[in-house]
Amino acid sequence: MNTKKIYPTYFALGAVIIYFMLCFLPGVLGLFYSLTDWNAYSNQMNYVGFKNYIDVFKGSSQYRTFIWNTLVFTVVTTILKTTAGLGMALVLTNDRTWVRNFHRLVIFSPQVMSYLVVGLVFKSLLHPSAGFVNNFFKDIGMNFMTKSWLTDLNLAFGTVMTVDTWKGAGYIMVIIIAALQAISPTYYEAASIDGASYLDKFKYITLPLLKPILVSATVLNVTYGLRVFDMVYALTNGGPGNATGVINTAVYKEFSKGNYAMGTTLSSLLFAVVLALIYFIIKAMESKEVEI
Amino acid sequence: MKAKKAVSKIIINMVVWMISLVVLIPLVVILLNAFKDRAESNSMSLALPTKWMFENFAVVIERGKLAISFLNSLVYAASSATLIVIVVGAAAFTLARNRSKLNNIIYYFLIAGIAIPINHVALMEVMKFTSLMNTRVGIILIYAAINIPLSIFLGYGFVNTIPREIDEAAVIDGCTPLMLFVQIIIPLLKPILSTLFVLNFMAVWNDFIMPLYFLNNSAQWPMTLAVYNFFGAFENSWNLVSANIVLTLLPVFAVFILGQKYIVGGISAGAVKG
Structure with a gap:
């Protein structure tokens, strides 16, 4: 049978054209634009070499703060979401827990809300005078805990990362639960016969078998963290000062200022970082594959 | 003890x-x-x-222009999810069945987009060049484009679970490739196509960044952008802000409760295979 005839390549054309035009092409064009002085105020575009990239890293530029914040956000939220997700998944697959499906549904539910709306919900709740959080602490007599959660220089970034974890951990939990349920109970039965404790089983059976899913979760969290925008934009818009500014909020700021070349330079840098990180994560995890 | x-x-x-x-x-x-x-x-x-x-709620619907933005969101989410289901179904089928060198390159080219960030500023230039800037069609196509990679990945995995013998029998019975795909394969792909539809519908419904960059006319705004601007304008009327948030969340929770099976199944499958 002629596979070429039954499965014509033009079937893939629709997807390829749309993806090429609106995803791939902008990425490549962006690399070229990042070498120019493209902006909203002049029709001329001049080649400037790597000037934009040098500006990003030169001296004590604000852009370095954005890059640093993006990395901190990525590392912290990845760790928080993975540990919280793993912990909750273990508890919610344990038969000592009652109404497990109800809890799973509740904890997963923020996942279906948009990042923007979650941001707005918490912007309301964390409002210094009207917000629920401060009112709650006042009502239970813990006045020292009433803070300007989103406008205090030292607190704002932590608050943003916590809210992001509130939204994202349930998703990680659900995929880890799916993986936990795929582990054959015979491993645990055999281990019990050999006298293994709960911790032993976790360390020698559960964790190694969860490795592939933890890799996936890490890749998901890292690529999300590096690209984060909605949550930060809704909660603080990068403020106070640049305390919570990340790469994508900076890109939008440059875009609104008409500073297109710098916007596309930052996007291109992000692109390079994402590619490199994913390569390293996959390589690092691959070499430690376990088999039972 | x-x-x-x-x-x-x-x-x-x-x-x-x-x-x-x-x-x-x-x-x-x-x-x-x-x-x-x-x-x-x-x-x-x-x-x-x-x-x-x-x-x-009545105040919010009127002043927040929620009716029109609800319709906009619905149009964007339903159209782009439908478009994705069609192009991804066809592409995943042919790419998974005919593993020629070219098709493998196409497949990896497409799924590379799962991780790659969008360059919004340069995308604006492409949109202007194709006269899609500030149009509904433009935003629908963008949504299709950014969600194609993950959808192809999930669809490709599913096609592999359908036995090839079915195609061969159909072709011997005189099916053309198009008939084979439409009459035989699409019904078999129904579970994955439903999952893709629901996942993409929700992703588009919840998106905020694309209209922020590419729609400047408030008559075209989806709910996310409308609620954001309402929040800014009514920041001291917390009851109205809350009512607006509740109305924005209602449709997603409705879809979530109805499509729970597809959502949870879809994301688990995606992560486990990835």
Whole structure:
């Protein structure tokens, strides 16, 4: 049978054209634009070499703060979401827990809300005078805990990362639960016969078998963290000062200022970082594959 | 020993309830706040409203232009999800079946987009060049484009579970490639196509960044952008802000409850295979 005839390549054309035009092409064009002085105020575009990239890293530029914040956000939220997700998944697959499906549904539910709306919900709740959080602490007599959660220089970034974890951990939990349920109970039965404790089983059976899913979760969290925008934009818009500014909020700021070349330079840098990180994560995890 | 087990059982359940409450309380506070009058809503709490203000919702729908933005969101989400289902179904089928060198390159080219960030500024230039800037068609095509990679990945995995013999039998019976795909394969792909539809619908419904960059006319705004601007304009009327948030969340929760099976199944499959 002629596979070429039954499965014509033009079937893939629709997807390829749309993806090429609106995803791939902008990425490549962006690399070229990042070498120019493209902006909203002049029709001329001049080649400037790597000037934009040098500006990003030169001296004590604000852009370095954005890059640093993006990395901190990525590392912290990845760790928080993975540990919280793993912990909750273990508890919610344990038969000592009652109404497990109800809890799973509740904890997963923020996942279906948009990042923007979650941001707005918490912007309301964390409002210094009207917000629920401060009112709650006042009502239970813990006045020292009433803070300007989103406008205090030292607190704002932590608050943003916590809210992001509130939204994202349930998703990680659900995929880890799916993986936990795929582990054959015979491993645990055999281990019990050999006298293994709960911790032993976790360390020698559960964790190694969860490795592939933890890799996936890490890749998901890292690529999300590096690209984060909605949550930060809704909660603080990068403020106070640049305390919570990340790469994508900076890109939008440059875009609104008409500073297109710098916007596309930052996007291109992000692109390079994402590619490199994913390569390293996959390589690092691959070499430690376990088999039972 | 038995007592110790009972205690651990109680502790474990208390912890789980605490976590669930941490998730639920913010949503309940917003829900209650949506029914309060302005003065009462200024100090958010879990107290029930003294007077239930159902008119808040009418005010919000009118002043927040929610009807039009709801329709916009619906059009964007339904159209791009439909477009994705069609192009991805066809592409995943042919790429998974005919593993020629070219097709493998196409496949990896497409799924590379799962991780790659969008360059919004340069995308604007492409949009202008193709006269798609500030148009509904443009935003629908962008949504299709950015969601194609993950959808192809999931669809490709599913096509592999359908036995090839079915195609061969159909072709021997005189099916053309198009008939084979439409009459035989699409019905078999139904589960994955439903999952893709629901996942993409929700992704588009919840997106905020694309209209922020590419739609400057408020008549074209989807709900996310409308609620964001409403929040900015009415920041001191917490009851109205809350009512708007509640109305924005209602449709997603409705889809979530109806399409739970597809959502949870879809994301688990995606992550497990990835």
